[in-house]
Amino acid sequence: MALDSEPMSRSLVPFSAPKGGKRMPSLKIRLTPMTVFWTLIIFILVIPIVLFLSVAFSPRLLSQGHQWFTLSSFNPVFTGAYGTALLHSLILGIVAALGATSIALSMAWLVIRTNTPTRVIWNTTIFALFLAPSYLIALGWQRLFEQRGVLEIMGFNVTPIRNLLYGPVGICLVLMVKGLPFAYLVIANAMRGLGEEFEQAVRVHGGSRLEAFKVMASLLLPAIFSGLAIVFAEAISDFGVASTLSNVGHFSVATYQLYQGINAIPVNFPVSAATSLTLLALVILAILFQNRALRGRSFRTLSGRTRPATITKLSKFGKFTTSTYIILLLLITLGIPIFGAISASMLQGLGSLLSHYSINFSNYSRVLHSRFLRNPLIYSTEMSLITATLAVGLAAIASRVLTSNRNSRAKRFVDFFLLAAVALPGIVFAIGYIFTYNLKFINDIGLHIYGTSLLLALAYTANALPSTSRSLVGNMGQIQESMMDAARVHGSRGFRAWVDVTMPLIARPLLIAWLLTFSGTLLELPVSELLYPPGSPPVAVGIELSLAGFDFGGGTAIEVLSILWALVVVAIAFFLFNRFAPPGWKRIGNLR
Amino acid sequence: MNEYAPVEAQRVEIKGASKNYGTLAALANFDLTIEPGTFTVLLGPSGSGKSTLIRSIAGIERLDSGSIYFGDRKIADGDFHTAPEKRDLAMVFQDYALWPHMTAYENVGYALKRRNLAGDEAKRRIMEALDRVGLSGKGENYPFQLSGGEQQRVALARAIVGRPSLLLFDEPLSNLDADLRERLRVEIATLTREIGATACYITHDQSEAFALADKIGVLRSGKLQQLAAPEEIYRNPANRFVAAFTGISGSFSGQVVSVDGSRVVVALGEHHIQCHSTATLKAGDAAEVLIRPSATSFNNDGINTLPAIVQDVAYRGRGYEHVVSCEFGLISNVFSAQSVARDTHVHIQIDPSNSLAFPHN
Numbered sequence: 001m002a003l004d005s006e007p008m009s010r011s012l013v014p015f016s017a018p019k020g021g022k023r024m025p026s027l028k029i030r031l032t033p034m035t036v037f038w039t040l041i042i043f044i045l046v047i048p049i050v051l052f053l054s055v056a057f058s059p060r061l062l063s064q065g066h067q068w069f070t071l072s073s074f075n076p077v078f079t080g081a082y083g084t085a086l087l088h089s090l091i092l093g094i095v096a097a098l099g100a101t102s103i104a105l106s107m108a109w110l111v112i113r114t115n116t117p118t119r120v121i122w123n124t125t126i127f128a129l130f131l132a133p134s135y136l137i138a139l140g141w142q143r144l145f146e147q148r149g150v151l152e153i154m155g156f157n158v159t160p161i162r163n164l165l166y167g168p169v170g171i172c173l174v175l176m177v178k179g180l181p182f183a184y185l186v187i188a189n190a191m192r193g194l195g196e197e198f199e200q201a202v203r204v205h206g207g208s209r210l211e212a213f214k215v216m217a218s219l220l221l222p223a224i225f226s227g228l229a230i231v232f233a234e235a236i237s238d239f240g241v242a243s244t245l246s247n248v249g250h251f252s253v254a255t256y257q258l259y260q261g262i263n264a265i266p267v268n269f270p271v272s273a274a275t276s277l278t279l280l281a282l283v284i285l286a287i288l289f290q291n292r293a294l295r296g297r298s299f300r301t302l303s304g305r306t307r308p309a310t311i312t313k314l315s316k317f318g319k320f321t322t323s324t325y326i327i328l329l330l331l332i333t334l335g336i337p338i339f340g341a342i343s344a345s346m347l348q349g350l351g352s353l354l355s356h357y358s359i360n361f362s363n364y365s366r367v368l369h370s371r372f373l374r375n376p377l378i379y380s381t382e383m384s385l386i387t388a389t390l391a392v393g394l395a396a397i398a399s400r401v402l403t404s405n406r407n408s409r410a411k412r413f414v415d416f417f418l419l420a421a422v423a424l425p426g427i428v429f430a431i432g433y434i435f436t437y438n439l440k441f442i443n444d445i446g447l448h449i450y451g452t453s454l455l456l457a458l459a460y461t462a463n464a465l466p467s468t469s470r471s472l473v474g475n476m477g478q479i480q481e482s483m484m485d486a487a488r489v490h491g492s493r494g495f496r497a498w499v500d501v502t503m504p505l506i507a508r509p510l511l512i513a514w515l516l517t518f519s520g521t522l523l524e525l526p527v528s529e530l531l532y533p534p535g536s537p538p539v540a541v542g543i544e545l546s547l548a549g550f551d552f553g554g555g556t557a558i559e560v561l562s563i564l565w566a567l568v569v570v571a572i573a574f575f576l577f578n579r580f581a582p583p584g585w586k587r588i589g590n591l592r
Numbered sequence: 593m594n595e596y597a598p599v600e601a602q603r604v605e606i607k608g609a610s611k612n613y614g615t616l617a618a619l620a621n622f623d624l625t626i627e628p629g630t631f632t633v634l635l636g637p638s639g640s641g642k643s644t645l646i647r648s649i650a651g652i653e654r655l656d657s658g659s660i661y662f663g664d665r666k667i668a669d670g671d672f673h674t675a676p677e678k679r680d681l682a683m684v685f686q687d688y689a690l691w692p693h694m695t696a697y698e699n700v701g702y703a704l705k706r707r708n709l710a711g712d713e714a715k716r717r718i719m720e721a722l723d724r725v726g727l728s729g730k731g732e733n734y735p736f737q738l739s740g741g742e743q744q745r746v747a748l749a750r751a752i753v754g755r756p757s758l759l760l761f762d763e764p765l766s767n768l769d770a771d772l773r774e775r776l777r778v779e780i781a782t783l784t785r786e787i788g789a790t791a792c793y794i795t796h797d798q799s800e801a802f803a804l805a806d807k808i809g810v811l812r813s814g815k816l817q818q819l820a821a822p823e824e825i826y827r828n829p830a831n832r833f834v835a836a837f838t839g840i841s842g843s844f845s846g847q848v849v850s851v852d853g854s855r856v857v858v859a860l861g862e863h864h865i866q867c868h869s870t871a872t873l874k875a876g877d878a879a880e881v882l883i884r885p886s887a888t889s890f891n892n893d894g895i896n897t898l899p900a901i902v903q904d905v906a907y908r909g910r911g912y913e914h915v916v917s918c919e920f921g922l923i924s925n926v927f928s929a930q931s932v933a934r935d936t937h938v939h940i941q942i943d944p945s946n947s948l949a950f951p952h953n
Contacts, residue, residue: 480687482685483691485652485683486683486689486690486750488675489650489651489652489677489682489683490677490683490702490705490754491703491705491707491754504691505691507693584691584693584734
């Protein structure tokens, strides 16, 4: 019987069976999601990274020297100012990763598995914490504690705190605050997919709550290690703190050293590339450690049989203690920077040599009525919408490739370049784009996109893709392969099966990833600063320009309005999801 | 209960299939033919290649070499692969593979998408399938709101609702308790035969295999050891592995005394035991005697018997099963309507047709 010539059953709707496809070598390229994925990965990640980093070994390749191959660019990296900065970055990265991930684990458990009253506040404010870039957090602290800052104007002596803030303690604190939402969201999403049966198994076999928590932590290892890796990578490649606290406090870190190198005349690109490669190596070492720790162990816990976890009901004392912990954390992470930003935005005369100050909303009024101050927010919103959609689409495919059971070359390739991109500081990434999209051969193939919004959107996407992908890997890794197999066997093509089965299972993480990317892009600094099209500054550049002109009030008012706008978008997105998503989509990760 | 119109069942032929995972050969030049409308059970231990085989038939795995035909049509070989969704088959998975964001109704209805069925006809078929597996009132439940047995019933309904020409079962009962296994086994056997599809079922449980199969294929290390009707497998196993894997109560080593066609007499110490053999044996050869559970009984008439002592006794409802020890080892599953006390000296009679002699390796 030939499948394609006879119906399967006389009683059935005819089934048109396929001809299948011979795997013959062919030059014909089909436009599939995977084709688009690989094309974009090559143009937005591979080419800029490879070309820029190759300058470290071959300065002549990009007309940066006379040698085709040399290792001399690495000499300055481990000595003198570069060496010190690199060591500082390494220590700060480790401390920030351990601190942020530990706090994130405890917060995820409190918020998802207990009835602590303040968990609602945390759920609402975690996005504010995420979308506040490190430079804004640092600026908030600076506005409060700087000389002639808000607190000194209010009559407080803050010199001892300022001395701490403008040094490794302050820098580490901001890096931990910046890393906390990354680690929290990764761990919290994984914890939502962890059914109650594992905890129950410990308890019924005589284990205490603490032992149950330890088992749960073990099952969350992929998310915990992802959190550690992301925070470490974010910390050592952070530019926001480097350009603020590190700069003011004269405590050098690698990214600031890079920035100085790039701003030097003549620019020493080979040394910058060598420094970037060294940072890249540090992150790869961290990921290798992660892979080694998880090797040969299965953490697939989400399936059709998973039962949602029940929440632990805390005693009055437990509620009081946990709420105090959460409120203190919120005060340190958000309260102080927000107070700094809001007070500065409402303080008329901050930054000037005036001796009289007044409190009013005139800075906000100026932002809303001045095109110069308002347009950056509109432009950044448009760019963030495009970037978030593109980056989440790519990240979903990338995380699928990364969690595949097959240890394919494609998987290793994506893994390597996403890691490389995480490790590369944004400012270096932007310079890579400048290099690449000014190259003759790129222009020869018709890609004249330098100085356009398209290039900025692609750079934003490339910048966001690694962390967005990593945030989805934990959830994707929990999905049993058999559910996709079942969809394929029961008649759905690969992409359709993905849309029908995988997407609903990770709908909430996808939404969160989209919002994180949107928020992150809205206030992104280094890529914006180097790649914005003439006449169209994004928000971060608008703030910088205002602050550079000593308009502290106007700059901080844009800052506050941008964050409020991002929160509004988050609220709208969650409202739409809760209102319109099918019940089954919302059920995944919900508690009973 | 609605009756299903029989589907046009598929003939499945596998020729020279090979699949390697690194250095491990999951399938090694594997040949198998499954006749249309038959229920074939592939039986084998872990690592025998049965999962790889069924996943290759489903299209979830790709063969390294060899080919798979559905009827006269090639569906896959080393270079060519028809996607799973284009093979017109359905599959019941070991872990059920129900989609947690869909209700039972939606899970079952998903399999009708390939038929482009919607509206009342789709609803009728889904309700009919759910009704057929005894879940007509649970269509709106999500998987986590169903018991393990109910979840697997939903998976079964999903498999039959599209009335595919080929049904695949990947150890579907292994996660269920004994009582539920038995009930679902009967439902699988009944439903599959009712719709008339070809069925391929893999398991490591020989009792499940014998209960379900029209034909049993025994696998070992990626190779088919024997494909035959259950009775043939039981009475005339192709080799020692097939005999041992399909159920024995004990095995003893001895020496062949005489051979008369398939009748072989093996000396176990001073005792001579008459056995059945499909292997090539001659007088003087070292032999191993494998004893089927059905071959043993308590009898003191001295013909084909071994002296033994009762070690253990277990009540089985319709009677008692005993474990006895003799000079040459243990024999289990010795059945008797009456209980025989522990430490009692007894004689175990061996039925020659159900004791199998193979060359001793």
